[in-house]
Amino acid sequence: MTTLTDIPTADACIAVIDDEPMVREVVTRYLRREGFDVITAADGAEALEVIASSQPDVVVLDLMLPSVSGLEVLGSLRRHSAVPVILLTARGEESDRVLGLELGADDYVTKPFSARELAARVKSVLRRSVTPPEPVAAVLTFDDLTIDARARQVTVRGDIVDLTRREFELLVFLAGSPGQVFSRRQLLDHVWDSSPEWQDPSTVTVHVRRLRTKLGDGVPPIATVWGVGYRFEA
DSSP, X not given: OOOGGGSOGGGOEEEEEOSOHHHHHHHHHHHHHTTOEEEEESSHHHHHHHHHHHOOSEEEEESSXXXXXXXXXXXXXXXXXXOOEEEXXXXXXXXXXXXXXXXXXXXXXXXXXXHHHXXXXXXXXXXXXXXXXXXXXXXXXXXXXXXXXXXXXXXXXXXXXXXXXXXXXXHHHHHTSTTOOBOHXXXXXXXXOSXXXXXXXXXXXXXXXXXXXXXXXXXXXXXXXXXXXXXXXO
């Protein structure tokens, strides 16, 4: 199994988008010390230009940006890119955090944060993009639902369902063990591939809700087992 120390950090580029010079400086210095290449931007408009030209491997994105907000930047990215995004949010921005996750963010960090914690989360999402989970089978079929792991494509009654990378990986993991109940902590560990104490369990809740909405009615549901977690009911 690939570990955090196995990740080729010297070849990975991280985009740090924040309008606070001190935040950019501290985070950039720490990530470079960890072996990453780092590019920065101070506002949303500049961020879109920098990301388009540099094609970073991970984007660290502050929600509160001048000119173009972090949520607008994320929405623009998700229309044409699956690059992992970690949001930087203030403590009172819970609704924005949830909206960010619904738009396709991979994780978030609440300010104030330690550079060490942020680096751990960057390595975690990078590891997920470098080493996606091995599917149980190349193609999983359940009535009207088909999951093609090799093509990374999901169809319901023949229609393609547009899923983010994390939504797809969560669905594959749950569908690979139908009937088995997984806690949110277990899903964080297996699907997000990070130490659960770094993650907020509500991240799983948001992704499950999005999956249910996108898959719609008439397919095997992702059931809530109250007080325990979730299971895929084949």
